[in-house]
Amino acid sequence: MYIEDEELRTLYRDASKDHLDKLEAGFLQLEQQPDDLTILKDLLRATHSLKGDSRMLGVQDAETLTHQLEDLLSSVEQGQREVTPPFCDCLYQGLDAIRKIAHEAVTGNPSNVSVFHVLAQLMNAGDVSAPESEVLGEYQELAETDLADHERMILSTVEQLERQLESAENEAASDQTTSDVFALEEAPAHPEIIIPRPVIPETAIPEKLEPAASLGESYQIDTVRVEATKLDTLMTQAGELAVTKRRITRRMDDVDKILSFWEGWVRDNLVDRLNVGEQVPQGTESLQSLQQITEDRLDQLGDLLKQLRTNAYEDSAQLETLSNDLESGILKLRQLPLSSMFSLFPRMVRDLAKEQGKTINLVIEGGDIQADKRILEEMKAPLTHLIRNAIDHGIEAPSERIAMDKPPKATVWLKAHQRGSLIDIEVVDDGRGLSLESIKRTAVRRGVHTEAALAKMSREQIQDLIFMPGFSTRSTVTEISGRGVGLDVVRVNVERLKGAIQVNSNPAQGCTFRFTLNTSLATASALIVAANETSYAIPVESVEVMMRVERQDIFTLEGSPTINFQGQPLSIAWLSELLQMPVSVTARLQRPRIDHPSISCVVLKVGAERLGVFVDELIDQQDIVLKPHSKLLKRVRNISGATILGTGEVCMVLSPQDLIRSVSGTSSKEFEPMFTEWEHTITKPRVLLVEDSMPIRTQVRRILEGAGYQVTIAVDGLDGLDKLQQEGMFDAVVSDVEMPNLDGLGLTSRIREETKYEDLPIVLVTTLAEDDDKRRGADAGANAYITKGDFDQSLLIDTLRRLI
Known part of the structure; x- marks a missing residue:
């Protein structure tokens, strides 16, 4: 069933989602508080509304199942049934089936729901001991006692069964055998209607429907409800903006008036000078008169300019106020309460806990905090991964918890806190926590770190290893976790939102994952700094402090340049070195010398990690609009995007997370000349050029x-590949695609297989210009894809400068 009318389809989509969400939340409450009649009344209202909407728009299957849910809830209200776990399982399965049918009604995608089988399960209502004849007898009694209300339901079911019967008869005819699939009898109250009494094979009834919370990782909010007062405010601001626009337009009239005044003055001045030349005897008096006229007109011009400046300032201030208010108002329209997303998890926790044989209580806090719609969409998958991992990895079995003097019922907290423009989202459990020894063993086994390197790492650094791609301490794969992809997905999704994640674990007490995100993604506050005569933006939320560092305060600790910060050692590095930029002579000469030994330092903090970054200059703090990378430049190390400054300059926005990771993999010898002589040596970045055509190879090399x-x-x-392995690290690889022996795509894939080359920029330059070709290049791991058909050498150079 597909609703053809677009407006009605949209209305049913929104209304059915609201009703289904309320029903799911209500079922969870009813399971915990079966004697609460208020919950039952709310559930009955929701089922009645959903049934009426489905009937009005012709979604008969949803109407049929919803009506049966309503009957089951009524029987509980009247004391005829008890709320038991099997009964609740039955309610959830019916709810999942209705959700799929509603999805079919608004998208046209087949629901693949057997209404007859689901209806039989609902009639059974979780009583697995009820014989089949009793279930079907209840079906017949339902038809007899409330035939008028169920006529459409029965006819719809009959049509479905007749199709099945026809199919069965055809099969029987081909086999020359008789089929006893259906036994039919007449309904005594209505001879024209035939009530089917099917003999249902056990395999025909599914054990359970897929829970709605796991229908896929894609989560999209199609509509946002807006209060009328917010729209009224925006309309008022739009009216004020129109008035300000007209005021600014009048400033052009003022400019024209000044220009006309100036032109008349020049013209009169020329005439007066000619008159002075003709009247030589009276020249002195004429000059004095001309001087007086000039002074008067200068005064008039000054008054006009002052008035124009005053009006322009007022209009500019009014425009800025209105612009800020409109921007704030529009951003708030996109904000939704976190409860819109948090409500997806109670059902998931309930089903997974039951599957694992565990008892878990999910506590949600801070659901009223508002966040951008995209945050809710993007954070659904990371939170799902963490909660599933907590249930599978972290929470112990009830018997194990009792042996550890823990309550048999575990608790998972989903919390949100707001700090100014930032929000913290936490997933906390009271399970066994992370095992540092297991993480170390896995890191050594996978070749991520040596035992000696792990011994020097802090507890926080070791815990952060779980976010590496494919890192899993689980030795077996389960239906819930153990595939080694979840936590990597968590970090990628959070960093895509320009957020940060940190983990804190206490053995045998539990684990906490904390996300820090901006409530709005459209604008951000950034510190503008200069390095190597180029401006860069650093998100303010990652800046702990800005300060000047004296030369004598720098010392070496374990081979790394360090300063003392708040009583603790702090690693430091030059921003230009982290970005691996060739330093110009001008920038080198501007480095602080002995006569001026201090330099600007920005202390970055991401989670528990800190890094001091030296920059050439602190320029300004601005609100910026972040522009993401193009799809061609899928991932650029140390860069999270770009913005346009007020001067019109394009400015790269740095990724503090990447900068801190860069230092951990950088040898202190790279910084040694800088901190001993306070000068950079000019080095040329190394590029590996792979090209089988000699003319093209020569041209690109030049x-x-x-x-x-x-x-x-x-x-x-x-x-x-041989030169890359023999000659050490290059700063970038520029390669053709179509080549003998090993093509560019194969070369890119082989390079990406090596962990040490995972951040090596690779640029493919080829004649293959189709979208599928570009997609294959991106899938192989290339950072950029340039076609030779529209080859521009500046494009290649600019791309390399961004990547290196």
Whole structure:
């Protein structure tokens, strides 16, 4: 069933979602508080409304199942049934079936729901001991006692069964055998209607329907409800903006008036000068008169300019106020309470706990906090992964918890707190916590770190290893977790929202995952700094403090340059070194010398990690609009996006998380010349050029060398792979795609297989220009894809400068 009318379809989509969400939340409450009649009354209202909406729009299957849910709830209200776990399971399965049918009605995608089988389960109502004849007898009694109200339901079911019967008869005819699938009898109250009494094979009834919470990781909020007062406020502001626009337009009239005054003055001045030349005897008096006229007109011009400046300032201030109010109002329209997303998890926790044989209580706090609609959409998958992992990995079995003097019923908290423009979302459990020894063993086994390196790492750094791609301490794969992908997905999704994640675990007491996000994603406050004569933006939420560092305050600790910050050692690095930029002579000469030994330092903090970053200059703090990377440049290390400053300059927005990770993998020898002489040495970035065509190879090599790169040549993919492994690290790889022995896609895939090359920029330059070709390049792991058909050397150089 598909609703053809677009407006009605949209209305049913929104209304059915509201009713179904209320029913699911109500069923969860009813299971916990079966004697609360208020919950039952609310559930009956919701089922009645959903049944009426479905009937009005012709969604008969949803109407049929909802009516049966309503009957079951009525029987509980009248004391005829008890709320038991099997009874609740039956309610949830019916609810899932209705959700799928409603989804079919608004999208046209088949629901694949057997209404007859679900209806039989609802009639059974969780009583697994009830014989089949009793279930079907209840079906017949229902038809006899309330035939008028159920006529459409029965006819619809009959049509479905007749189709099944026809199919069965055809099969019987082909086999020359008789089929006893259906036994029919007449309904005594209505001879024209035939009540089917099916013999239902056990395999025909599904054990359970897929819970609505696990229908897929995609979660999208299609509509946002807006209070009328907010729209009224926006309309008022829009009217004021129109008035301000007209005021600014009048400023052009003022400018025209000044210009006309100036032109008349120049014209009169020319005439007066000619008159003075003709009247030489009276020249002195004429000059004095001309001087007086000039002074008067200068005064008039000054008055006009002052008035224009005053009006322009007023209009500018009014425009800025209105612009800020409108921006704030529009952003608030996109904000929704976190409860819109949090409400997805109680049912999931209930089903997974039952599947695992555990008892778990989910406590939700801070659901009234408002956040951008996109945050709710993007955070659903990370929170799902963490809660599933907590149930599977963290929460112990009841018997194990009792042995550890813990209550048999575990608790998972889903909390939200707001701090200004930031929100913290926490997933907390009281389970066994993270095992540092298991994490260390896994890291050594996978070759991530050596035992010696792990011994130098802090507790927080070791815990953060669980966010590495494919990192899992689980030795077996279960239906819930153990595939080693969840926590990597968590970190990627959070960083896509420009947020941060940290984990804190106490053995045998539990684990806490904390996300820190901006409530709005459209704008952000950023610190603008300069490095190597280029401006960069650092998100303010990651800036702990800005300060000046004296040369004598720098010392070496375990081979790394360090300063003392708040009584603790703090690693430091030059921003230009972290970005691996070639330093210009001008920038090098501007480095602090002995006569001026201090330099600007920005202390970054992400979670528990800190890093001091030296910059050439602190420029300003601005509110910026973050522009994400293009799809061609899918992932650029240390860069999270770009913005346009008030000067019109394009400015890269830095990723504090990447900067801190860069230092952990950087040898202190790279910084040694900088901190001993306080000068940068000018080095040329190394580029590996892989191209089988000699003319193209020569041309690209000249372009790269002319731009200041040191180029190493390879004639095909195998040659390029050998040179990469023999000659050490390069700063980038530029490769053709179509080559003998090993093509560019194969070369890219082989490079990405090596962990040490996971951040090596790879640029593919090829004649293959179809979208599928570009997609294959991105899937192989290339950072950029440039076609030779519209090749522009500046595009290649600009791309390399962004990536290196």
